[in-house]
Structure formats: structure tokens, C-alpha cells
Amino acid sequence: MTLPHVSEDGFSHAIGAIYEAAASPDRWSHALEQLRGLFNLSSAAQLTHNADRSEAAGVASGVDREGHRELLATLFRDSVFHKRKNVWYAGQVVRSSDLVPNRVFHRTRLYQEYWRPREMYYGLRLTIAVEPNGVHHAINLFRPKSTLGFQDPDLALARNVMPHLQRALELRRRLHHVDMLASAALSALDHLPHAVLLLDQHGLVMHANAAGAALLSIGDGLRCTHGVPRAATQPADNRLRSVLAGAVGGSGTIARSGAMHLPRSGGVRPLALLAMPFRQETNWSLARQPSILVCVSDPDAMHTPSNRLLAELFGLTGAEAALASDLLAGEELRDIAARRGRSINTVRTHLSGLMAKTNVNRQSELIRLLGALPRVGRRSDHG
Secondary structure, eight states: OOOTTSOHHHHHHHHHHHHHHHHOGGGHHHHHHHHHHHHTOSEEEEEEEOTTSSSEEEEEESSOHHHHHHIIIIITTTOHHHHTTOOOOTTEEEEHHHHSOHHHHTTSHIIIIIIGGGTOOEEEEEEEEEOTTSOEEEEEEEEOTTSOOOOHHHHHHHHHHHHHHHHHHHHHHHHHHHHHHHHHHHHHHHHOSSEEEEEOTTSOEEEEOHHHHHHHHHOSSEEEETTEEEESSHHHHHHHHHHHHHHHOBTTBOOOOEEEEEOOSTTOOOEEEEEEEOOOOTTOOOSSOOOEEEEEEOTTOOOOOOHHHHHHHHTOOHHHHHHHHHHHTTOOHHHHHHHHTOOHHHHHHHHHHHHHHTTOSSHHHHHHHHHTSOOOOGGGTTO
């Protein structure tokens, strides 16, 4: 880079700050401060807006925050730069005076009400990207009238910064996509009725879904000690360590799934645990990765679809949906009739309608059908 008026340290610090902002958008203020020092600016702004400028967002450095918000909400949309139908393209570096002559611009509301009171006289726009849907990503740089305007060396410096701005934007897009997928995946795990734990290669818990956190907090059958899942008895704990070690693999052994029972106190039936190797992505570079997926189910816990969902799935009446829930819970027809205060013939009539609507011929087929339905937490049933 042959830019004699710029220090290598100043350039490096500014570029580093730009990539920091890509990883943490709240760091854009710091990045703009670095650009102000690099370009000898009075102020700078990071901006994202749609094609007609009706929606705009961004942060600024060197100007008052409220004024910048007011700009984006009012003057920005009717800006002369927009009305003159300038052509914007990715990688563009252009002075404000090349877009709109000063003699025209200085008579506009934008200049009189926003630029001039804040000693913004010279402007330089760096258009980072223009997306197919018309969304623009840009950086605006400003200098006061008391300084030189943006000269050829400044434009050359901006063009050297531009590829880093574009890479940072692409990095931000990828991180946002990963964050979105991770958030969706963890949210989906929270809807499952079974306890799900993600462990690293050392057997430490990296994440527990809502049911998993609740199970560990109770500590009956499975607890967490210093981040490590532990069983209630020594023999079960030894078996648990062996199952988890098998799911990790290593030392020439192939990772494999394993299962076991976890005894509980008070004569309660044991929990069922399944540990599976977590699928590894070859392009992951994180030092600590999920390595084991652990699912724990309670045989005494009932996870049946709500009556409303059963009614919606098969077009059932309220009585038929209630009967379906009772059957799935393992109740017999006579017990259901007695508990609900109905005759056995009435319950059998409801069963006949239920079987017709679910297109099955035997009660065993009905139970198998109902048992195969997705089992999710109550929060997704919305009642």
C-alpha cells in the first residue's frame, strides 16, 4: 500500500476495528472512530437503507445521537442525493460534490438543517454493497469547511479500505446466518419433552434444553457435578462414563451410540439414557465442539398431544379427542367411562367415531398411530 500520508499502524487499527464490528455490531462506533482518525474526519456514519430510503438504520461517530436519529427518520428520505436518481454500485467511492454540486446542495434542507450546524461540509460515500432487493450498505465520511476536501489520496485510501468493508459485511452475514440457525436449533430443543444434553469431547455439559435443565436441577437419577453428568449410584456412574466414552471414540476406536438405565430413588422406575456421537462438521475450527448428544426420557412422564391438536389433526369432537388422550395414557374403556361418568356404550360410540376418523380398524392400530405423533412440549400446543 503506497499511501505516504497514512501510518501503517493507523491503517491496521482501522481495519481490525472493522472486522471487530463484523463480529459484534455494537463495535461499529469504535470502528467509525478509527476511520475518523485514519481519514482526519470530523464525523463518520455507518448506514443501511432500502431503495427508497423509507427505512434506514445505522450509527454515527462525531455527531449527536439524537440528531442522527432524526436525520434517518426525516431528512434522509427526501435527500437531494436520492431525488437526483444517482446510480449506486458496490465498491463505489464518490464525493458528495460529484453527486450534487455544492451550489445546489447548500440550498437544501439536508445541508441547512443537518450538515451545516454540525460543521459537515465535505462528504465522501463508500458504497459497500447494493443487494438485489435494493438494500444499500454504506459508510459516509465528513470533513468541516476549515479543512481540505477529499483529494485523490483520500479516494485511494478509501479504495484500499473498501475490500475490507465488503469482506466484513460478508462475514457479518455468515455469522448472522449461523446465529439464526443456532438459535432456532436450541429453541427447537427446548420444545422437546425429553431431556437433551450436548456434551463436549471431555464429557462436560455445553448445553441443556429446558427439560434437561429441569432434570439436572432435580438431581434424581442424573445430576451435574462440576459440569459433568453423574449417575446416582457408583455402578451406574461407572457405566455412564463408559457409555459417554464410547460415544466420543478415539485412540483407534469408532464412536458409537450407547444406552443405559439410570436408577432413581423411592422405587421410581429408572430413566432411560441414550448417548450418540454428535455429527462433526469438517469445517468447524472451534476448540470446544459438541461431541456427544445425550437424550434422557422418563417412562413415567406423559407427553401426549393436547386435545385441541388431536381435534385439529383428525377432525375429532371434544369427546373423541379426550378419549384419544385417555387411551394414549394407557387407560381402559371401562375405567374411562367410570371416571368420566358415562356409560360404556357411549364411550364405545366415541371410540367408533375416533377410529373412523383416524382410518384404523383396531384399537391397537389407533394406539400405535397416536403414539407415533410428534411429541413436543406443551408450550408449542398453545393450550
